[in-house]
Amino acid sequence: MITSEQVSFDQQHIWHPYSSMINPPPMYPVESTSGVRIKLSSGQELIDGMASWWSVIHGYGHPELNKAAHEQIDKMSHVMFGGLTHEPAIELCRKLVKLTPSNLDKVFLADSGSVAVEVAIKMAIQYFHAQSMPEKCKLLTIKNGYHGDTFGAMSVCDPVTGMHEIFTSLLPKHHFAPAPQIGFSETWDEKDIADLKSILETNHQNIAALILEPIVQGAGGMRFYSPQYLVKARKLCDQYNVLLIADEIATGFGRSGKLFACEHAQIQPDILCLGKAITGGYMSLAATLTSTKIGETISKGGAGCFMHGPTFMGNPLACAIANKSLELLESTDWYNNVQRIEKGLVSGLSEAESLASVANVRCLGAIGVIEMKEAVNTTEIQKLFIERGLWIRPFGKLIYVMPPYVMNDEDLSTLTTGMVDAVACYNY
Numbered sequence: 053m054i055t056s057e058q059v060s061f062d063q064q065h066i067w068h069p070y071s072s073m074i075n076p077p078p079m080y081p082v083e084s085t086s087g088v089r090i091k092l093s094s095g096q097e098l099i100d101g102m103a104s105w106w107s108v109i110h111g112y113g114h115p116e117l118n119k120a121a122h123e124q125i126d127k128m129s130h131v132m133f134g135g136l137t138h139e140p141a142i143e144l145c146r147k148l149v150k151l152t153p154s155n156l157d158k159v160f161l162a163d164s165g166s167v168a169v170e171v172a173i174k175m176a177i178q179y180f181h182a183q184s185m186p187e188k189c190k191l192l193t194i195k196n197g198y199h200g201d202t203f204g205a206m207s208v209c210d211p212v213t214g215m216h217e218i219f220t221s222l223l224p225k226h227h228f229a230p231a232p233q234i235g236f237s238e239t240w241d242e243k244d245i246a247d248l249k250s251i252l253e254t255n256h257q258n259i260a261a262l263i264l265e266p267i268v269q270g271a272g273g274m275r276f277y278s279p280q281y282l283v284k285a286r287k288l289c290d291q292y293n294v295l296l297i298a299d300e301i302a303t304g305f306g307r308s309g310k311l312f313a314c315e316h317a318q319i320q321p322d323i324l325c326l327g328k329a330i331t332g333g334y335m336s337l338a339a340t341l342t343s344t345k346i347g348e349t350i351s352k353g354g355a356g357c358f359m360h361g362p363t364f365m366g367n368p369l370a371c372a373i374a375n376k377s378l379e380l381l382e383s384t385d386w387y388n389n390v391q392r393i394e395k396g397l398v399s400g401l402s403e404a405e406s407l408a409s410v411a412n413v414r415c416l417g418a419i420g421v422i423e424m425k426e427a428v429n430t431t432e433i434q435k436l437f438i439e440r441g442l443w444i445r446p447f448g449k450l451i452y453v454m455p456p457y458v459m460n461d462e463d464l465s466t467l468t469t470g471m472v473d474a475v476a477c478y479n480y
């Protein structure tokens with residue numbers, strides 16, 4: 053049991069994500085987690101709608117993931133990756149090469165999503181540098197994007213919703229196209245990509261890569277856009293000799309209803325970033341994949357190598373768990389589970405559409421979003437969710453869930469009913 057002294061130490065000394073040191077937000081101490089449930093110190097159990105930010109796809113404390121972790125830790129928890137290699141990393145990379153689009157066969161193991169994005173950006177820049185095109189060093193991206201909290205990643209986050217305005221003066225200036233407006237299943241209109249096209253026409257000489265979250269823009273707005281946009285973006289990148297970086301850190305491993313969201317458009321990115329769900333939410337691990345052509349071109353450049361190498365690169369414990377998580381993805385029939393969850397979200401959340409405070413309800417794969425007309429008070433609405441036994445953490449106007457794929461229909465229905473209820477009784 054956590055003591056009140058411990059809670060007060062937390063408030064006085066510990067930063068939480070985007071938290072204040074003078075006005076700490078309420079914290080709910082957790083005792084343990086199991087399956088799709090978070091057990092609070094108070095004894096209350098919450099159904100987890102967040103999958104700990106997209107990552108816990110198989111649920112908490114999965115016996116096979118636990119076993120993989122125990123077995124690996126007894127053999128080797130960590131060893132440096134410079135000059136040494138090991139089976140967990142090799143087998144994980146073999147799986148990643150097999151699962152991802154067929155052109156991607158060179159893997160860089162990073163330690164977090166933001167770092168995977170930094171690595172992708174450095175790859176793109178080194179690729180053109182190695183071909184004596186150092187002027188191709190800018191990035192192009194679309195508004196409403198989110199790519200992480202480190203400097204390179206921040207520089208391609210939405211300049212307003214990306215939560216990084218304060219750092220603008222320090223960030224490199226990149227090119228921003230408007231966010232796609234045509235929704236996932238809406239009729240395509242060429243106008244949606246006109247601005248991206250004209251930015252490329254005018255600036256391609258200084259652009260190394262287009263970076264975007266395919267199909268689902270996550271933390272920057274929870275928006276789902278047309279696969280046609282991606283199809284056209286891929287063609288434009290080829291036409292203007294610009295690399296396409298797909299940031300699938302949130303969408304990867306089945307979340308959007310395809311194993312990778314790029315598959316909705318049947319396109320292959322030149323560089324792919326993976327993270328979040330890669331270890332089933334057990335540990336921090338990420339990966340950046342690219343093609344033979346890009347890998348070899350970088351290696352033929354002046355530096356003779358790719359210039360990055362984190363201390364905990366290829367951590368064996370994280371790799372062993374990721375290996376097992378990818379095995380589970382196949383053996384537990386992720387596809388049908390995600391389809392089932394999509395159906396449950398669509399039918400469960402549809403009632404919210406008629407509420408006066410609700411602007412829009414949308415679902416794709418195992419992602420359900422209620423967009424409110426006005427920003428909600430996170431603390432207030434979170435209380436309503438907790439009263440209903442749910443863990444949901446909204447931001448701004450967005451109340452969204454991305455449950456573990458293993459959530460059963462009953463829990464899913466409790467989750468969606470509770471969401472609609474809480475939204476209905478929430479007052480601004």
Ligand SMILES: *Cc1c(COP(=O)(O)O)cnc(C)c1O
Nearest residue numbers: 164165166198199200270301302
């Ligand atoms: C979460 C996220 C990141 C950053 O990953 P971290 O592990 O938090 O550094 C990058 N891109 C996308 C699309 C994300 O959802």
